Amino acid sequence: MNHPLRCTAFIVAILVGLAGSACGDSLADFYRGKHITLVIGYGPGGGYDLYARMLGRFIGAHIPGNPIVVPQNMPGAGSRSAANWLYKVAPQDGSVIACLSQATPTDQTLSEPGVQFDARKFNWIGNLNVVNNVLYVSTASGVATFAEAKVKPLAIGATGATSPSVLYPQVSNNLLGSKFTIIAGYPGGGDINIAVERHEIDGRGSDSWDSLKATHLDWLRDRAINVLFQVGPRRENDLPDVPLWTELAGNDVQRLVLALLSGDVSIGRPILTAPNVPADRVAALRQAFAETMRDPQFIAAAKQANLNMNPMSGEELQQAVDAIVSAPADVVAQVKAAIAIKDVQRKH
Numbered sequence: 631m632n633h634p635l636r637c638t639a640f641i642v643a644i645l646v647g648l649a650g651s652a653c654g655d656s657l658a659d660f661y662r663g664k665h666i667t668l669v670i671g672y673g674p675g676g677g678y679d680l681y682a683r684m685l686g687r688f689i690g691a692h693i694p695g696n697p698i699v700v701p702q703n704m705p706g707a708g709s710r711s712a713a714n715w716l717y718k719v720a721p722q723d724g725s726v727i728a729c730l731s732q733a734t735p736t737d738q739t740l741s742e743p744g745v746q747f748d749a750r751k752f753n754w755i756g757n758l759n760v761v762n763n764v765l766y767v768s769t770a771s772g773v774a775t776f777a778e779a780k781v782k783p784l785a786i787g788a789t790g791a792t793s794p795s796v797l798y799p800q801v802s803n804n805l806l807g808s809k810f811t812i813i814a815g816y817p818g819g820g821d822i823n824i825a826v827e828r829h830e831i832d833g834r835g836s837d838s839w840d841s842l843k844a845t846h847l848d849w850l851r852d853r854a855i856n857v858l859f860q861v862g863p864r865r866e867n868d869l870p871d872v873p874l875w876t877e878l879a880g881n882d883v884q885r886l887v888l889a890l891l892s893g894d895v896s897i898g899r900p901i902l903t904a905p906n907v908p909a910d911r912v913a914a915l916r917q918a919f920a921e922t923m924r925d926p927q928f929i930a931a932a933k934q935a936n937l938n939m940n941p942m943s944g945e946e947l948q949q950a951v952d953a954i955v956s957a958p959a960d961v962v963a964q965v966k967a968a969i970a971i972k973d974v975q976r977k978h
Contacts (some may be wrong), residue, residue: 633817634928657914660724669716669728671709672789675820677841679703681758681899682729684937685919688928692918699727705817708793710737710744713768717747722904724911727755731791732897735954740966742792749951751905753912756919757942758899761840762862764872765798766855767833768826776858776878783809784832787822787977790814792969794894795822795835798861798875801891801968805884810835815977820845826855833858838899839866844936852966862895886966890961896950898942 668686672678679701686699704712709731721728731737735749765786767773773782779802788795799810813831816822822834823846839860841848849855860866861875875892879885903915922928923941932939942950 636927647778653866655693657910659695660911661693661697664695664697665727666690666693666697666699666724667726668699669707669711669712669720669726670701671730673703673705673818673821675845676818676823677838678709678729678731678899679818679820680841680844680935682901683899684928684932685729685922686934687931689918689922690927692921692925694914703818706790707744708733708737708789708796710734710742710790712900713737713749714744714746714906716902717752720904721832722906724903724907724915727903727915728903729899729901731793732894732900733797734900735796735897735951736894737792739955739957739962740787740792740969748905750955752902752951753905753907753915754944754947754951755901755903755912755915756923756944757897757947758901758939759838759840760896760898760940760942761838761935761938762860762866762869762895763794763798763836764839764842764857764860764869765802765833765835766837766842766857767914768829768855769853770829771832771856773832773858774856776802776806776812776873779808779810779858780806783811786810786812786833786835787825787831788812788814788835789818789822793836794861795819795837797836797891797969799835801887802859802875802878804970805887805968806878806880811975813975813977836861839869840938841886843938846925847936861892863892883964884968886961887965890954890957890965893950893954896942897947897954900947912944919944 631697670679670682683701686701690697690699713730715729737745786799799812802808825831857872859875861873947960
């Protein structure tokens with residue numbers, strides 16, 4: 631005779647299995663035959679665009695129902711325009727995902743103009759790559775070190791708003807004494823790189839180290855640029871002689887400010903979706919992201935494109951965003967003083 635507890639456990643297992651199956655079927659039914667819009671907060675050709683499009687080629691195969699993922703560039707204000715659209719306009723059903731600036735939570739923390747979102751309410755799916763950012767200048771500028779940038783004025787290209795490409799040179803001017811003139815308004819990183827190649831400007835305010843290696847390995851090979859500093863928790867293995875931004879600080883207050891602004895690096899190349907998306911769809915998108923990161927075809931394609939992947943899960947990313955947005959008020963006040971805009975010009 632069967633033991634009653636064993637019978638009960640057997641029935642519960644069947645019911646749980648049926649519930650899980652029903653949930654999977656429901657997700658597949660929702661996504662089957664649909665297009666997922668992948669909004670990219672920058673123009674074509676830059677690091678965000680390359681990473682997002684690489685993900686878009688493969689993630690659909692890991693989402694229940696196998697929807698087609700369609701990239702759509704939406705540049706403006708350092709991706710803040712796309713963030714506002716995702717928060718206020720985009721469908722809140724899991725049919726839209728986005729790749730936004732790593733500065734998105736910092737923009738909110740610093741109460742930057744035009745922010746119309748609460749980064750904590752976005753559903754963060756995963757970070758494609760945790761890697762340091764760098765500020766670089768062309769060798770033709772005649773500047774090889776940050777110390778020299780404190781003597782010689784340099785024109786530095788940037789996107790807009792308080793993107794890292796604006797923040798890094800601006801804070802360096804205010805706190806550390808550099809003489810960068812920031813030329814803002816480029817649609818994306820690719821446009822800044824072209825301007826550097828044409829010698830229209832001297833350098834770029836921020837680029838992911840991995841993106842730079844992926845898009846312009848020839849610059850590094852030919853020593854066409856000099857990296858003045860890197861931003862992150864520790865030096866990259868292949869940039870052992872380039873100082874961290876925090877290492878340039880002259881006192882504890884400066885170090886604290888630079889450390890908070892360096893926290894953006896953990897946000898990296900983030901993928902997220904709108905607020906209020908049903909929890910099962912958020913979980914499915916996070917699972918699809920994780921599976922894509924392990925997909926041999928995805929890994930091979932990324933390697934062929936020189937795109938390094940050092941991913942972070944959606945749960946970890948959500949925690950990192952919450953930590954930035956919840957920074958202590960006294961630290962935020964010090965950061966706001968450090969980023970006061972003084973040297974920004976608009977690109978004509």
